[in-house]
Amino acid sequence: MTVLAMASRDAPKAAIEPPAASLRGVTRHYRFPGGAKTLHALGPIDLDLRQGEFFSVVGPSGCGKSTLLDVLAGLNPPSEGTASFEGKPIAGVPDGIGVVFQEDASFPWLTVEANVAFGLKRAGIGQAEIDRRVDYAVGFMGLRDFRQSYPAQLSGGMRQRVCIARTLVLQPRLILLDEPFGALDQQTRLIMGDELLRLWRETRATVLLITHSLDEAAMLADRVGVMSARPGLFIDIIETGWPSDRDSRIVADPRFGEMTGRIWEKLRTETMKHMQTQGAGPR
């Protein structure tokens, strides 16, 4: 049996458990300011995120990946169709969803510890429980020695860890990651990828990762959704079949090259389409 044909760890569960989140016929149109013209950014999209799976989304720039995340996070309602989380329609940001953005979203006026505890304090959780969860998350993300540091004193990778820890302590059941390692160098990305996998295994949360990196998508995910150029549609969803205890060493496996090759094959045509619409086709 080839790796591509291997079942994902959650495939049998998918048949039994209801999906963590669903999109049915979801589209998103944006109206240009001061005009009647609209931009069709996304869809129609149908997608079921399985309970506890790691799902990566790749696609050409501007294909609506972040719009998809906004719809799932409840930050933007779909223009048509329905989005639901744990069986309930998404209207506003639902309880149980955490988001890590590409940009540095740490609060520069708070220490690492206060940043991580921020959401818990707002949620009205008791101090003892806050301390316990912050202690765990800070340790888990390797920030124990920097508890009293301010984000300005940390590197970009460490600030992103602060943001992940801040999301982790809230114990979300669905974690949405919008190119969280986009600004980091390749080595740091691999290490952060390992930490993300560790976090995913530990929390058993469902994870949706948006990324530009095919390697990252292939290494981290149970399934990789490949999107078309705008308006973004899923042109393929590829099961990776990796074991759940995988880490970045998987990049040395010959099957990894096979996987990224398969994703790139799907993506290449769409990327060229995107470049041609931008007036920058291959010469």
Place this chain on the structure above:
Amino acid sequence: MRYRALVTLAVVLACVLALELACALGWVARTVIIPPSEMVGSLRDILWSGEFNRAIALTLTNVMISVVISISAGFVLGVAIHASDFLRRAVEPYLASYYAVPTFIFYPVFIVLFGVNSAAIIAIAVLLSIVAMITATMNGLDRIPTVLLRTARIMRLSPVKTALLIQLPAAAPYFFTGARLSVAYSFIGVIASEFILSGDGLGYAIAYAYNNFENRQMYGLMLLIVIAVTLVNMTLDRLDRRLQSRLRR
């Protein structure tokens, strides 16, 4: 940093020594300027005699009232203008060219409205300092990274909590810069107004000494103002640097 401070101090000391020498050698007439050592002596006499305590208290009170009004009203107006696109489009061109208008030309208007008293002086100082706070507030609110506001939405913060817990601290360095400018403009507004037309305060005392050829007293009072403003500015500058370094992204 310490080296830079030492160089700055050395430059100031060199200028003071050069002036002292020029006065001692008679290169500069006493009717023009007195030696720095005499200025210090005059300042000591002013402080020990208590002759000008009332004037000092009055000036500082006027400055403080002006600072409080311009910072609080400037902040509220800045937030209001930032919140309304219509208001902003209407007001922004005036704010941009505001400091091209010599504010002191409105002094007669305030004399008519408030009389020859502290109220007119404070009004001029507020007029001079409030716009710095308005523009700094708008600038600070403009520069809050969108990702922080998106994070607030993800954490399901109410608009009030978003304003208090995210927007206010995120824009604090800009607000502080506005407040710092308001303090400086308030000092200028109050002392210059007292100088032009007033019967009390440090500005008036300097003008009085100047008109009566009391050079020693005039330079003593000027030194007092320079020292006071420098100390205030240094304190605010230190706080500003600390805030900026902590909040640098």
